[in-house]
Amino acid sequence: KEPIAYLGGVGMLIGLTVGILASIGRLQSEESSGLALTWLLGILGGGAIACFIGLADDLFDIKPRQKILGQVFAAVVLLLAGVAPSLYHITNQLNLSLPYNVETLLEVMIVIFFVLGATNSLNLLDGLDGLCARKFVITK
Structure with a gap:
């Protein structure tokens, strides 16, 4: 049996961090950088939480409930940073009039x-002898 690499997510997180830091430097010169900076930091925070949950799962074999709670926490970090789809244009095109709280609930659920x-799909692919890494390289 081949050895299993546990730090692939850490490498992806480092790459994400470098990209975000480069973007932050560029955003300093733009007028609308406040929202974009908040989004980037939210993505970095959520990504870091997801990375550490995945690493903890690999090293300590945490329970599925703990893993899902960690993933939901990563999603909450994204939501707190304002990273969410806006359903306004979709509901407007379909002539739907949803109450604001229902629309917000749908955005959170999405x-x-x-x-x-x-x-979880990346986790399933990763368990298939490095298939996740190959898919990542192919898509890039």
Whole structure:
């Protein structure tokens, strides 16, 4: 059996951090940098939480409930930073009139579903002898 690399997520987090730091330097000169900076820091924070949950799962084999709670926490960090889809344009095109709290609840559910789906699908691919890394290289 081949050895398993546990730090792939850390490498991805380092790459994400370098990209965000480069973007922050560029955003300093733009007028609308406040929202973009908040989004970038939220993405970095959520990514860091997801990375450490994945690393803890690899090293300590944490329970599924703990892993899902950590992933939901990463999604909450994104939501607190304002990283969420706006359903206004969709509901407007469909002539739907949803109450604000229902629209907000749907946006929150979409972000949580996306984070849980993305992290768990990568986790499943990663368990197949490095398939995740190959898919990552192919898509880049």
